[in-house]
Amino acid sequence: MSSAQSTIDRRPPSVAHLFLSRVEATPNGEAYRFPVPVDEHAADGAPGAEQWRSLTWAQTAERVTAVAAGLMSLGIGPEDRVALSSSTRMDWIVADLGNMCAGAATTTVYPSTNAEETAFILANSASRAMFAENAAQLAKVVARREELPELRTVILFDAPKGDEETGGLEVLSLAELEQRGAAHLAEHPDAVTKAVEALDREQLATLIYTSGTTGRPKGVRLVHDCWAYEGVAQQESGLLRSDDVQFMWLPLSHVFGKTLISGQIATGHVMAVDGRVDRIIHNLPVIRPTMMASAPRIFEKVYNGIAGKARAQGGAKYKIFLWAAKVARDYARTTQANRIATGQNTAPLGLTIQHTIADKLVYAKIRAAFGGRMRGAVSGSAALAPEIGYFFAGAGVPVLEGYGLTETSAGSTVNREEDYRVGTVGQPLPGTEVRIAEDGEILLKGPGVMRGYHNLPEQTEEVLEADGWFHTGDIGELDGGFLRITDRKKDMFKTSGGKYVAPSEVEGKFKAVCPFVSNILVIGNGRNYCTALIGLDEAVIMPWAAEHGLAGKSYAEVVASPEVNQLIEGFVQRLNGELQRWQTIKKFTLLPRDLDIEHGELTPSLKIKRPVVERTYADAVTEMYAGTVEA
Template sequence: MSSAQSVIGSDKIAGRPTSVAHLFLSRVEATPDGEAYRFPVPVDEHAADGAPGAEQWRSLTWGQTAVRVKNLAAGLMALGIGSEDRVAIASSTRVEWILADLANMCAGAATTTVYPSTNADETAFILANSESKAVFAENATQLAKVVAQREQLPALGQVILFDAPAEPPAAEGLEVVTLAELEERGAAYLKQHPDAVQQAVDALDREQLATLIYTSGTTGRPKGVRLVHDCWAYEGVAQQESGLLRAEDVQFMWLPLSHVFGKTLISGQIATGHVMAVDGRVDRIIHNLPVIRPTLMASAPRIFEKVYNGIAGRARAEGGAKYKIFLWAAKVARTYAQTTQANRIATGRDSAPLGLSLQHAIADKLVYAKIRAAFGGRLRGSVSGSAALAPEIGYFFLGAGVPILEGYGLTETSAGSTVNRAEDVRVGTVGMPLPGTEVRIAEDGEILLRGPGVMRGYHQLPEQTAEVLEPDGWFHTGDIGELGKDGYLRITDRKKDMFKTSGGKYVAPSEVEGKFKAICPFVSNILVIGNGRNYCTALISLDETVIMPWAAERSLGKKSYAEVVGSPEVRELVEGFVKKLNVELQRWQTIKKFTILPRDLDIEHGELTPSLKIKRPVVERTYADAVAEMYTGANEA
């Protein structure tokens, strides 16, 4: 294969175990009394110190975790689950998800991940295509999806419920047990076969299937990505060796574990042995941060955008001097971060002129310290992935002392391929390769990856596998990028998302969209359109939590969200930000017309993937009339 640039990174990483199951048992042996997981539990409403709706955090040590995992693994064996049998997990992020996944691996089985938001039809497709024999279901809602599609699932025999309803729905032909009952069966099984789990782990092979993760494609059925034990074992050791995760960390895990981004961080946590606080309720993130006080958190860019917009919105609502102070502090944060980053690259030292440093110190006391406190006060870094982060957002948080460590990877590469390090953040890049991963740029600019984390293929799809995976191991990502001389990777755009205008000019829509998100604090999502057209347009949705307080300060306070975003006042507001955007763009990139959508894009309408990526074809189809209207009768160059 030819390439435009030499290979960056190494294909070697020494000392990794055969599997995460091996890594887990080694961790348990090394630090049995160390804290492994924290998780919230409801407080008994009848307890003296409890109240309805109250909750408290509890912990599991590594030794306690091992007892539960081994009992669950043995319980699966008692159900007849064997080597490479698929066992699905359909649940939100909670500690039981991790226990179930580890139990699957320690029993020699393979996990099939299912988002809890997946509808019954697609859930059935994933379970049938993977030939899953059992499924861990979070609650009656997830069980009902399985029951509704029972005829399509001949291989499925058991459902294990995390939360058992008082009256489980009828499930003809399925054995339904609770998690506690499975643990009890496992404990009894181990009394008869005390070495069963250890023998199952010893029998694991590096190339044995560990996980099937189905990609949430923009069209057609999702594809099952085959990730073997070596993929996850590699990710665990690579994250540890890179310094991304440290033994002293307290990590807040709220990401969906059905997604590869969240799943890969479990491997790293086991390798380092640090504490992980687990709670997937997105509406509890802000509440949990000061309670957990994490040193590390992973997130999608959308969360940072919402945090920034929220801070800006509150400052604007307070008005007067406070808003002016925020605007000044935001500018200082970006300038300081850009200056120190440039000096670090040039000289190896973080430095800034005395005047800028003094301004930064003042802004820190007035603004940045409060931002850090909102994150718990100890955050040394927040890993960002799954979509592009607007550089202006990255510079703001870096200048405020909350460095966002943007990384890059795909489901097909077990997520972790490149990442920024806390000691040398390069905003606008996705960092350097993890140890053991190689990166190269093809002649057409496509990013190619090779390493132990790369999938072994798409499940039962050899032709589609051959389209993206070379015989020598290089994986075609479909992303366009550049490699700097220092080894930092920069993503330009999705190869399939880039388009050419009718005038022959290429446009990278994510670049334009990122710039707009940095300029407009009211935006939630934006989709730039222009393929084969003679100018670019945009579909824009606004963040309800930011635009409604703005509306309340004006004559729009009693109107609904749809009425507010459809008002002339909001149209004028957004138009001002579009004009600011266009000043920063090349002529052929500028947004000539835009439509404000009557509601935000969401997962429920199929417009966003569970990892919050926009499904461009779906959105364009949904709002085809609006798009057509923006081009009707126009002949602009």
């Protein structure tokens, strides 16, 4: 048995155990950083200014135990559900750890979820209390109060003003809950310690409702052992290190963000927490992270932004960027191939010299924009276009793709910094098994796999075998121990000519060749040919439009213009040159606005809800197939 495997086998029963052990081991070590507003009356402050504040592990534990004891004072007991609806911020982590240390189970809710679905999640989970970011989240449950008989208390992160409608609910501020907890601990000083000691590894820790691309969300039951395993496995894999500074901006209501909290507690590294997406670019040089996790869309936007800026500068600078981008990809491909063949990260002398020159001219600036210390960026939740991956690898910011689902506590496989392969999602974490079924479906087994869907035994049986193998619904293959995802089983379609098409493969290739694209949906199930609905990146296309006689036009007018359609037509033709005949895009429609969460077209983790998009733009799809005879 390997040392890593033996450590996995010796994992504690819960993250609460991990947390208290971490506090005991490094009480004065820095645990978290987070931004706080600067008092506008302070000598060095100004309205709107902010500064970063730190918490040690001991200081974090003081808040967490107060929250846990506060929940106990409300009558919250083992496995009672406590919902959490907030953007990513320090309070989210404190509340979640407080839940787990009290023995309760966290029901995560995206703050962008509408009132109807929020009520469904709270009712389905029978949540008794709720942490809510602000009055807007409180208003959602008040509006559906009659549907939530179990809900008794709402704890607000942003202190209530006092004039909020409460619908008969007890409303506290987080500070008030912590004060109640301190009073409870004064009478019962070992209450939280005993609650943690009593935790069983098979006890429910979290209900995460799949945002789902179709139908009602399902509550995924993740027990304490899932998170304890994830923490230790991330540590043992070397994905996270004790000296890391990780930038956490991902939504913690999503399993991807939440699993990284477990890894951070296991390793004890510093985590900088700020979920404001519009502050990412600003925060990177301030935080100077060594590690960051993201959905692929962020890397695509960064690449498009770099390319767009170079194009706007024109002339020699744009040519230099195009040359450097090609060198980065060539260098990354070559060194990866040599690493696989010989174990040496080498490239021919000529290419190495070109890479060194390009590094000084272009790549160093890219690394500086990421803070200058990024040893790796983890990408998950959707496929990253390989050409984007090769570019960042060649530029010195390797994007380490990983794979997992809500049903597997997110972390199942991941590329490691010392041996990563672009185009794959890496190797299994210690303790996780992967196999490929006869039909190509990826099956996973390990402690991170869910214990079932909440109150849905039949749907659980459809995906979870009695011996623990979970059916992911994804198609893939293993190559030298590295997993490659080829498509979603349910998303693959067959044309009327009998040819199978993996839409995500075509979509990924288009994102690699077209710097203006934001989202693309390939259509063709049962049709004579493939078409596409394309949303453009407003931040990139609008500057181009202004330079090409379309200044002053709205986004909708720009994408409807002949100039932009001709521009995108050129990229579609480039794409088609890389595809099999039956995969090629014969027609496309540029959408009058990009896809978004607000219109229900994207999940909170930015996956496209294909049925929703096809229904919304049914007329456009019909038009693209007008005049054809279906087989």
